Amino acid sequence: MRNQRFHGRYDSDGRVCEHPTCQEAGEFRAPGRQGNSFDGPGDWRWFCLDHVREFNDGYDWFEGMNADEIYAAQAPGSGWQTESKAFRPTAGIDGMPRWADFTDPLDAIGARAEGIRRAAHRQTHSRESYGRFTPREREALSAMGLGPKADRPELRRRYSDLVRRYHPDRNGGDRSHEARLQQVVEAYQLLRKAAAFE
Numbered sequence: 001m002r003n004q005r006f007h008g009r010y011d012s013d014g015r016v017c018e019h020p021t022c023q024e025a026g027e028f029r030a031p032g033r034q035g036n037s038f039d040g041p042g043d044w045r046w047f048c049l050d051h052v053r054e055f056n057d058g059y060d061w062f063e064g065m066n067a068d069e070i071y072a073a074q075a076p077g078s079g080w081q082t083e084s085k086a087f088r089p090t091a092g093i094d095g096m097p098r099w100a101d102f103t104d105p106l107d108a109i110g111a112r113a114e115g116i117r118r119a120a121h122r123q124t125h126s127r128e129s130y131g132r133f134t135p136r137e138r139e140a141l142s143a144m145g146l147g148p149k150a151d152r153p154e155l156r157r158r159y160s161d162l163v164r165r166y167h168p169d170r171n172g173g174d175r176s177h178e179a180r181l182q183q184v185v186e187a188y189q190l191l192r193k194a195a196a197f198e
Helices: 049-059 068-075 105-124 134-146 152-166 178-192
Strands: 026-033 043-046
Touching: 026 049, 043 049, 134 152, 134 178, 152 178
Parallel strands: none
Antiparallel strands: 026 043
16 A cells, blocks of 8 residues: 555556546555455445545445444444454453453453453552562463462462363364464473473
């Protein structure tokens, strides 16, 4: 994308504006006739600046929706549960809660804020409180999402939770989290023998 005055301008690569009477370069994209579906991503229409503005003035995002669908799309919490980094199965590391575990977006926001506060507190006090652990053990604690005050029962509980979360048998055979599972297993094997837990 060219870094020019107008955000959203793409090199035309020979594309011509799709307006029937225009021969300018088609450097701005607009939603196409076919939207995203199970068949793949939708297509784009390409216009010059003047015609993309004209298209946008007449574009109706709600076209084809019934009243209930429009109401749901306009709700303040609409789309909050859409998968993002905080919703993926790999979320919840380092003690942060997964947003997907909440039904109310405000509860999720509150829990994440508390998790951020706790992480900042841990970082502030980490130098003196992690003293009983070696550098490798500190990395393992971080991989497990545990703080410096963790004890052996908490270590076992956390290990059990993470194995359940990432094991393919618990995820319908999905093997995409095997690397993370291996990291958890290695961290646990190191920490269970740590002198700090004696």
